[in-house]
Amino acid sequence: MFDNIPTDYHVKLSKIMEPLNLSLLNPEVDVEKVEIHQSDVNRPALQLAGFFEHFDYERFQIVGMVETAYVEKNYDDHGMKMYERIFQAGIPCMVFCRNLKPAESVIQMATRYQIPLLLYPEGTCGFMNKAIRVLQAELAPRISIHGVLVDVFGEGVLIIGESGIGKSEAALELIKRGHRLVSDDVVEIKKISDTELVGTAPNITRYFIELRGIGIVDVKTLFGIQSVRETQNISLVIKLEEWNREREYDRLGLDDQYTEYLGNKVAYHAIPIRPGRNVAVIIESAAINHRQKQMGYNAAKELYRRVTGNIQEKSDAK
Secondary structure, eight states, rough: OOOOOOOOOOOEHHHHHTTOOOEEOOSOOOOOOOOOOOOOOTTTHHHTTOOOOTOOSSSSEEEOHHHHHHHHHHHTTHHHHHHHHHHTTTTOOEOOOOTTOOOOHHHHHHHTTTEEEESSSOOHHHHHHHHHHHHHHHHHOOOEEESSEEETTTTEEEEESSTTTSHHHHHHHHTTTOEEEESSEEEEEEOSSSSSEEEEEEEGGEEEOOOOOOOEEEHHHOGGGBBBOEEEEEEEEEEEEETTTSOOSSOOSOOOOOOETTTEEEEEEEEEOOTOOOOOHHHHHHHHHHHHHHHTTHHHHHHHHHHHHHHHHHHHHO
16 A cells, blocks of 8 residues: 655754754754764764774764763874774764863864764763654654544544545544644654554644635634644544445444554544434544553453353353
């Protein structure tokens, strides 16, 4: 279904400098031209010592107190040669944590090779965790699908179905009931990990809902800031479809159903639409029921246990 999904993503260094609280030491380097392609990071301690086998030169290079102390102790021709070999490898950037600014000669050398040198004011371990988290979000595989994403009781519910089936109307009713809109019409889905999918709205349509017969509604303005959110993990997919008398619908829910996005499985329900059904209430109930299952309680299995227990009691009484 998604064979044409691109496998290589990148983010400009300039885009993540502010979120990571980084300042540029050599402004002569154009950070707009620098692209990051990997979410992992590297501490070049071994490289500064002269070991370059398996050097992950495409990663963020992070220098902390240990690397700085080593360079200061061995700051001679060898130290400068090691820095030069690192810069020659074509690293995307080098970050110096704890405001440990390198020597001016190192800054000049990096500028000559057009390598950005960045300064971070706090600890190295904290920055590594922060950098990996930001880079994973920016470089995650992604797709765009037609649907509506709503935060219902903290559960990210992705509503899909044919155009005109009533997805936006159901979302509007959920918003009126105190839930929050993430995206209408187009949902951008990112795969953050093998178990986590995050949905958001394209910038151009964020906070807007299209209602046939009325037009565009600005949810944030109409219902307040508490009625929207920018991102939400997707934990449940609900497909709205026309009622079909010939089709057998699941009435117990003993067997969990799933759909798949970007290789991740997500719990799935198909809800038939017919006059008199309150879709918003059904979606609320599905979200609560999904949370109960996540906490270890399955209403369908509990009912099955009671029924089989009752049958067994009657059988024993005979």
